[in-house]
Amino acid sequence: DQQVKQNSPSLSVQEGRISILNCDYTNSMFDYFLWYKKYPAEGPTFLISISSIKDKNEDGRFTVFLNKSAKHLSLHIVPSQPGDSAVYFCAAIYSGTYKYIFGTGTRLKVLA
Amino acid sequence: DTGVSQDPRHKITKRGQNVTFRCDPISEHNRLYWYRQTLGQGPEFLTYFQNEAQLEKSRLLSDRFSAERPKGSFSTLEIQRTEQGDSAMYLCASSRPTGRRTEAFFGQGTRLTVV
Numbered sequence: 001d002q003q004v005k006q007n008s009p010s011l012s013v014q015e016g017r018i019s020i021l022n023c024d025y026t027n028s029m030f031d032y033f034l035w036y037k038k039y040p041a042e043g044p045t046f047l048i049s050i051s052s053i054k055d056k057n058e059d060g061r062f063t064v065f066l067n068k069s070a071k072h073l074s075l076h077i078v079p080s081q082p083g084d085s086a087v088y089f090c091a092a093i094y095s096g097t098y099k100y101i102f103g104t105g106t107r108l109k110v111l112a
Numbered sequence: 113d114t115g116v117s118q119d120p121r122h123k124i125t126k127r128g129q130n131v132t133f134r135c136d137p138i139s140e141h142n143r144l145y146w147y148r149q150t151l152g153q154g155p156e157f158l159t160y161f162q163n164e165a166q167l168e169k170s171r172l173l174s175d176r177f178s179a180e181r182p183k184g185s186f187s188t189l190e191i192q193r194t195e196q197g198d199s200a201m202y203l204c205a206s207s208r209p210t211g212r213r214t215e216a217f218f219g220q221g222t223r224l225t226v227v
Contacts, residue, residue, distance in 0.1 A: 032213035043203050043218035089154050100216060102154030
């Protein structure tokens with residue numbers, strides 16, 4: 001049962017434009033959401049997170065939006081840079097557990 | 113470097129052999145996690161430690177897998193009688209001791225290949 005879904009396996013964007021990565025979840029108990037970036041042969045690197053009491057969190061070029069009613073979150077990267085090319089994972093967790101549940105990832109390619 | 117450290121980075125072993133991986137978390141982190149990642153998938157939870165106590169264990173962790181964190185610092189993950197299906201990237205992560213939600217920091221992983 002895939003509780004966290006990333007339905008787009010890949011995305012290509014021109015340098016300087018906006019990248020939008022999407023994530024859907026099924027478990028309404030999730031109360032904290034995270035985005036990680038992963039380069040080949042490395043572990044995931046934390047990017048940005050959002051609590052379920054918020055609907056937006058911003059950090060530099062990265063903004064995460066949460067729509068609880070739709071059980072959907074998205075990561076916006078503006079402007080996109082070639083160094084952003086990586087696999088992006090969304091993850092979720094809920095109170096009472098310590099288990100981060102990950103999606104299957106979206107491979108972002110930023111074209112120069 | 114004060115990040116999460118994993119050793120070895122790569123391991124090739126013959127089917128049936130035992131392997132052991134080590135993880136050194138960030139020093140002030142009392143929470144430690146093991147995950148496994150296979151091609152095209154996201155990291156899958158294996159087990160969680162708070163200090164030296166193993167508080168949660170996935171059904172993915174068969175009897176051939178055992179993890180320890182004897183003094184609440186470094187952790188080891190042992191796989192006995194390895195099978196080809198055990199080939200994967202094994203990731204360790206740690207997080208701060210806080211009641212608030214916090215992010216987990218991952219190591220670079222150990223890539224296991226069973227031949």
